[in-house]
Amino acid sequence: MLSVTFSNKQQWEKRLSTIREVADMAGVSVATVSRTLQQPDRVSPKTRVRVQEAIDHLGYKPNLMAVKFRSGKTQVLVALVPTVANVFFARVIKGMQEAAASQGYSLLLMNTMGDDDIERNCAKLVDTSQADGVIQLRAFNPFATDQFQSEALLPMVNACEIVDGARFPTVTLDNRAAAKAMTEHLISLGHRRIAMVKGPQSSPLTRDRLAGYEDALKAAGLSIDDSLLCAGDFTLSSGYRAATTLLDLPERPTAIFCENDEMAMGAMRKVRETGLCIPEDISIAGFDNIAFSAYAEPPLTTIAQPAEEFGETAVNLLIDVLNGKTKHAIKVILPFEVITRQSTGPAPDNANR
Amino acid sequence: MLSVTFSNKQQWEKRLSTIREVADMAGVSVATVSRTLQQPDRVSPKTRVRVQEAIDHLGYKPNLMAVKFRSGKTQVLVALVPTVANVFFARVIKGMQEAAASQGYSLLLMNTMGDDDIERNCAKLVDTSQADGVIQLRAFNPFATDQFQSEALLPMVNACEIVDGARFPTVTLDNRAAAKAMTEHLISLGHRRIAMVKGPQSSPLTRDRLAGYEDALKAAGLSIDDSLLCAGDFTLSSGYRAATTLLDLPERPTAIFCENDEMAMGAMRKVRETGLCIPEDISIAGFDNIAFSAYAEPPLTTIAQPAEEFGETAVNLLIDVLNGKTKHAIKVILPFEVITRQSTGPAPDNANR
DNA sequence: TACTCAAATGTAATCCGTTACATTTTTACA
């Protein structure tokens, strides 16, 4: 690590002028200055000009910290994101950020790594008047107490992975139906041995997607083989590992449905390394439709989720809650779409018994 | 968009108790309460207990907005990120977030889309006492005025893509040397027609990487062929488009060096669609070493950048500046590494003239 | 010119902790 230094005299001594200095310079009271800024029509034109000149001259900028302190509104929303460095969440963040900005709110982004304590701590920002509300992207209520498990004690909305029976607004999609649709797609291609690479044990997402997978198998009269269920954690490497296990099975699956695209791409890597072809020998499907999926080899069949819309909707709901517009625990369900690409194809002949 | 509602009585009437209420209940002065919280040893044990009981009973939480307002320190850092939904930046954000949190700062994340005006507006957060400093991930000084172009008028550091001749701390890597190293790698494999897919025209990153590419070609006595230089914008699709152009050339390149991994993956997709093999027919190299690169088909040769460290270093530098520790415009240069994988290989025989 | 009413402006309280300084209580030792 090299380092070069320049000489520099950074003496920004934070000499911000106050409303009082403006008032003095303009020869008016602070109230008049404030009014000039807030309700110009309540100030006579001559005075207005004089005040404006003083403001320009001093380069006065109102101390918004003081404003927020006095008003009790921070115009800040906290986003609890399990992993910022995750492609899907990055899109959700984008949606949140834009929606917040367009309504004059700032987004305080927290990379919580899915840790309960960290999230509880972040939620305290609201307790301590540093933020107006919380957006939680994980199925955990950071405000939960012994008495109130599914109820938010402070303004909060929950998006993407939601808490069961939540008593606060939520935004999600029907993961069960989506997983069922994808599994049906695979079944329709003749697959009978369909593996699933799951997400973290504790995640409701995993439970719902698994349920959808089972729904489809049952509906098709297929049995559920536990050896085809593999644990993962939504990372590329866990997909790779899961595929390693699955390909080693005495009777290997002809299709692998991964609960997200990263794991699917990890699995694809392993499959190709083994010398098998996708989809001729084995089909692979993912979930999320991240940008890379369309460029994978072969392009990945997956479920598209409106990620940005998740963020946008969550922010709008939260602001509604803050403004007292949303009084109920609304549950918004966004649509999904099965995106069929080349990573899924007809089951190999010898697999049709 | 379905929506279901639950009945709910969310009446969090924001009735936060104040230090004065605690003082009254404990029968002490506000100063004593404050001391109980700040310097417990300056309060007698009995009083301390009494105050603590009052605090617990009332559920008192200090209004940190008031604290920040009075102290003039917000403990908030603003991060100006061109695209949050970018794999590389997501890693940088992770680094910033963790470093900030560990020092008691919050990160206000701004998705600026590389827009000068948006960035200038965000920088105003510091002007208006809503944040203590700014971290800029793009080569643009949001505080620039006619007189001060390369000098920050308020606390700021610049990371990743840095402003030329900046008079504020910067964190970067030697993009020119890195691009030269990668180009040399390709030359050493026998490649003579090496294309480059550039980033946005205006980006210093592009200029430096291009310079490194030219350095290597010149050093090897190779001429620079403008038809092998292709514009891109760091997205998957622009890589795809660039490859389309390059493969259509009468004498097509035997290697394509992309200025980031996303474009490289876009290019790879196009190459494979054309029926060519990587690296037998054409080698592909990227820049950034995002997680997906190792799982690409074939795994991508690229330049590893310590993304998280960029964020971490930037935050630490900024906090130093805020504490008056760093008085100079330090320039930190982080190391890079050429990661050789299977997307680059010997140039095809018929290409060696 | 006197008087009314509206418009313009000013005064001062308020938001909630922190902390310098003042005052009271306790401790310790002669």
Added chain:
DNA sequence: TGTAAAAATGTAACGGATTACATTTGAGTA
């Protein structure tokens, strides 16, 4: 027991903007 010093606690100013309420200015009218 007296007194100095230390410990504990209290008082009140402060930070910057907003705003209810009070006061002044000015216009309009009889």
